[in-house]
Amino acid sequence: MDQHDVIIIGGGIVGSALACALGESGVRVALVEAREPDLRIGTDPRVYAITRASEQIFRSLGVWDAMAAQPVCAFTDMEVWDAGGDGVLHFDCAELAEPHLGHIIEPGVILAALVEKLQALESVERFCPARFEHIHIDDDQAEVTLADGRHLTAQLLAAADGARSPVREQLGIEVRRHAYHQTSLVARVKTTLPHAATAWQRFLPGGPLAFLPLADGWCSIVWTLPEADVERIRALDRDSFHAELGAAFDHRLGRITDSGERESWPLVRQHAVTYVQARVALLGDAAHAIHPLAGQGVNLGLLDAAVLAGVVLADRALGRDIGRMRTLRQYERWRRSDNQLMMMAMDGINRLFSNANLPAGRVRNAGLSLVGRATPVRHALMRHAMGIAGDLPPLARPS
Numbered sequence: 001m002d003q004h005d006v007i008i009i010g011g012g013i014v015g016s017a018l019a020c021a022l023g024e025s026g027v028r029v030a031l032v033e034a035r036e037p038d039l040r041i042g043t044d045p046r047v048y049a050i051t052r053a054s055e056q057i058f059r060s061l062g063v064w065d066a067m068a069a070q071p072v073c074a075f076t077d078m079e080v081w082d083a084g085g086d087g088v089l090h091f092d093c094a095e096l097a098e099p100h101l102g103h104i105i106e107p108g109v110i111l112a113a114l115v116e117k118l119q120a121l122e123s124v125e126r127f128c129p130a131r132f133e134h135i136h137i138d139d140d141q142a143e144v145t146l147a148d149g150r151h152l153t154a155q156l157l158a159a160a161d162g163a164r165s166p167v168r169e170q171l172g173i174e175v176r177r178h179a180y181h182q183t184s185l186v187a188r189v190k191t192t193l194p195h196a197a198t199a200w201q202r203f204l205p206g207g208p209l210a211f212l213p214l215a216d217g218w219c220s221i222v223w224t225l226p227e228a229d230v231e232r233i234r235a236l237d238r239d240s241f242h243a244e245l246g247a248a249f250d251h252r253l254g255r256i257t258d259s260g261e262r263e264s265w266p267l268v269r270q271h272a273v274t275y276v277q278a279r280v281a282l283l284g285d286a287a288h289a290i291h292p293l294a295g296q297g298v299n300l301g302l303l304d305a306a307v308l309a310g311v312v313l314a315d316r317a318l319g320r321d322i323g324r325m326r327t328l329r330q331y332e333r334w335r336r337s338d339n340q341l342m343m344m345a346m347d348g349i350n351r352l353f354s355n356a357n358l359p360a361g362r363v364r365n366a367g368l369s370l371v372g373r374a375t376p377v378r379h380a381l382m383r384h385a386m387g388i389a390g391d392l393p394p395l396a397r398p399s
């Protein structure tokens, strides 16, 4: 029987960040991850837009410098426009006297920095590759049995095991799920014009198409398509793919001259009806999955980790039981409402823009032009996109 303070199931970015935040303060953590992470650089077609708040969390955890030493791309501008009109929204970090709006980073770069840090933390024990078989919760502790027969116990079990969360399933925590009937196709592409350190997004009736800038001058695209179109576009030969993608993007960055592997993800919105039960907390995609149109999923998960670590450390410092419902409810109250708001905003934007209906087109074009001209509204939106609006946990606040 291995005794810890916290067992974390799922060593993706969110679970690993939580393990770092707790392990730094001497909390005895068991981190259980099913797969050895792929830490190669330049191979993953998916990249993440990382907000300033997430950057600050990584700085607080002491892992930012290791990430920044890799080929990451700071973006200074964002441009959003609608295929059905002339409304344009442009964000420029200089307006807020900020050096950038965020970074585009590969998951492997983030995970490599977190794993390196975890290996240096004596109070964190990483079980990888390892799967849990069974969970038993009683009044005093959570007990996890791994597939190889080992038993782990702790005051708190944190589930960061992704959108399909086997922990959530085993504990019978329900989710509200909505299928968007859209799929995001992701690939790296080379364009004839420079990306200008700008995150570009064009709204098409089938869904948004984003071009995210990469450090090597290429872009990573996230092309959200109606389910019925995905297989056809995935199967196109390179020249036809380049031509169709270039046209969908209105040739804003010239011609597409090269591209890498194409991958696709069906999109769902999903929210757990509760994030907590006695001795258990869900976080990251295990608690919520949202539309990727604003690139917020992992950023929300990192804020979950920062808030959960904050309430656990505060109670631990007072000698309290960190698995009690009062502690966990604080976490849930703080994060569930924020995540719900972001989900609703993404849903509303997706519904308004992924829509060929003429009145909706007029509303969104008028809206884009209006917001584009209204400086205070634009600045408020920029702060939200950067993750620096609202009540931030200490780990996400600039020191």
Ligand SMILES: Cc1cc2nc3c(=O)[nH]c(=O)nc-3n(C[C@H](O)[C@H](O)[C@H](O)COP(=O)(O)OP(=O)(O)OC[C@H]3O[C@@H](n4cnc5c(N)ncnc54)[C@H](O)[C@@H]3O)c2cc1C
Pocket: 009, 010, 011, 012, 013, 014, 015, 032, 033, 034, 035, 046, 047, 048, 049, 050, 130, 131, 132, 160, 161, 162, 163, 166, 184, 186, 222, 265, 283, 284, 285, 286, 292, 294, 295, 296, 297, 298, 299, 300, 301
């Ligand atoms: C197309 C697309 C683009 C996106 N772009 C962005 C973006 O730009 N910015 C952004 O912030 N977000 C983005 N997201 C969202 C982002 O991918 C997710 O929010 C993020 O991966 C969630 O991280 P997580 O650690 O919670 O879960 P995951 O990354 O799913 O990690 C869960 C971990 O749990 C492990 N696990 C599962 N089951 C078990 C088990 N039984 N035992 C042990 N371990 C287990 C898995 O192996 C995995 O490592 C995007 C999503 C999509 C689909």
